[in-house]
Amino acid sequence: MTSSPIPGFHAIVPAGGAGTRLWPLSRAGHPKFLLDLTGSGRTLIQQTWDRLVPLTGPDHLLVVTGAAHAQSVGLQLPDLPEANLLAEPSPRDSAAAIGLAAAVVAHRDPDAVVGSFAADHVVRDLPAFQAAVREAVATARTGPVVTIGIEPTFASTAFGYIEAGPALAVDGAPSARRVTSFVEKPDAQVAAGYLAHGGYRWNAGMFVARADVLLGELAKHRPQLHAGLLELAAAWGTPQRDQALAAIWPGLEKVAIDYAVAEPAAAAGEVAMIPAEFGWDDIGDFASLADLLPDDTHEGRVRVLGETEHVVVQDSEGVVVATSGRLVAVLGLDDVIIVDTPDALLVTTRKHVQDVKSMVERVRAQGRSDLA
């Protein structure tokens, strides 16, 4: 049965990042992962829960989030055990977040396999996703750190890429391949080359590994960070936790897990990949969000997040509207993006979706940090 939990598998969900390019929907105070950005009725972190819990069961799913959002996460995920909600006193990047959760899991279950999956991505093909995770876990049991490589659908410059190496022979993981290298976000020309080459995959930050392997890689490449995380994990669930957090957390190195673990491990030939295609998107900006919205209304001329009947368009194509209940009327503008929230309105175009981030800086500079 593909829907039964995978024995010994634990999912780690780092829930961080404000999603600034989705402002004003997404704010520091109510970040992207807490929002229902696809109109499904479930927020992104709830959808993440929905697709992982069949693979882990509720007791083997951990969320790591900022202290400010822990309560909201708990309310949105009522079946998440309290002990599995790890609140960070301050942001210390993904190696600390995922490493802490891996250390906590390893403390509970030394033979565990852990997998990290962002709280604010979407996946449209659940069976394909779950099949890929099963292959990744099967591969991870044989030793390597395993990543899931997303089949690129266009020459994106917004993602890092994974270069595939030769096929591996792993029981239960027919697609497994070695990873030659991780490469940073490319420019447009390089990205086009990757797409034409066919051997490159998007890095969606999905890493699966035996907890002891992951921690071993951390110990090898970031020994101080590793030591701090083990000390924290030992105190977790004890009365000493808060004291340990206060003493250790602020001193932990801020580093992404890609740099701390994935890249050096790949260079050493210790990373495998499961290539997969399951309708993945990180909803990085409004253009990406638009592609996830239905286009079956207004003769396909507008995509709406919210109630379609609140939108009226005329002489306009390629319009994207997020409504908050008011009527939004668009006249004579193509490819415009209108994001209507109760206290802030953004009007921009598909061409400018990457610049929303600097717009938010401007809003802050204009003294409206309350809205940023």
Add this chain to the structure above:
Amino acid sequence: MTSSPIPGFHAIVPAGGAGTRLWPLSRAGHPKFLLDLTGSGRTLIQQTWDRLVPLTGPDHLLVVTGAAHAQSVGLQLPDLPEANLLAEPSPRDSAAAIGLAAAVVAHRDPDAVVGSFAADHVVRDLPAFQAAVREAVATARTGPVVTIGIEPTFASTAFGYIEAGPALAVDGAPSARRVTSFVEKPDAQVAAGYLAHGGYRWNAGMFVARADVLLGELAKHRPQLHAGLLELAAAWGTPQRDQALAAIWPGLEKVAIDYAVAEPAAAAGEVAMIPAEFGWDDIGDFASLADLLPDDTHEGRVRVLGETEHVVVQDSEGVVVATSGRLVAVLGLDDVIIVDTPDALLVTTRKHVQDVKSMVERVRAQGRSDLA
């Protein structure tokens, strides 16, 4: 003294028209004349009052408006005598509205000179306006129907034009000329020809005449309408008023005063004109509204109706924003017009300001007449 009232002069202010092209600021329920569209702190009808009262005194200014708006007008113009607020049971166009007021004035003061001035226009140069009205009244006393011809500042296709004839010799009205004809809204080519010719003026619907002359013209060209209006005027201010209104008003011909009086009178050589230039605008659409807003903020890249600090722009020129208190952020759009009201938002461009009218039809067609 130019600021003293003109003896025997009565101003008639027809306050009608929803200003559909200014939707969603302007609605059937709160039309243009009730709004402060220039950020001056006074609504358009209040500004109309402010510029006419010095010429008439408060007792000689009459407002004719729809029954639905009579209360709002009364609240906005607390010094308007109740007997000078004429409420129409239903809209019957300008000949009935202005004719009724003229008949009411004539009943009170047979030697009166009346002048009609729309409730929703703006005038920037008050002394020039008042000087023109004084010339118009002086000319009207000598017999003709007098119009004020606005110096065209561009080849507008939104206004009718007045063709100037030879100069007249009138005491106290050195600029007075005969009118050769009134011409309908021209196409762009014809409008350009008028502008180049120099002998054409915009028709702003300002008519000044002895009440007996105006009513005489109505009697000549629209005898049934004239008879009905006289009957109503006789009942005005008596207990029979409501009964007379119910019996007569619905049967009155719906016709514009331009067609009913001005055009035939001009054809008969009975219309004079005072050419004038006083920063007039009918705020017919958002492009026109934009020109009235200050451009001294955001380095001139945006004009704001409302609080300037609620607007943030980036990579955008020629932006027009009407705010209702929320933050409005504009990124990467030139010549865009954003009209933000609590229950409806319009996003359009300067090129499409004329099409707002059909947009409102669409809003109605989509079942949202409550917002139209």
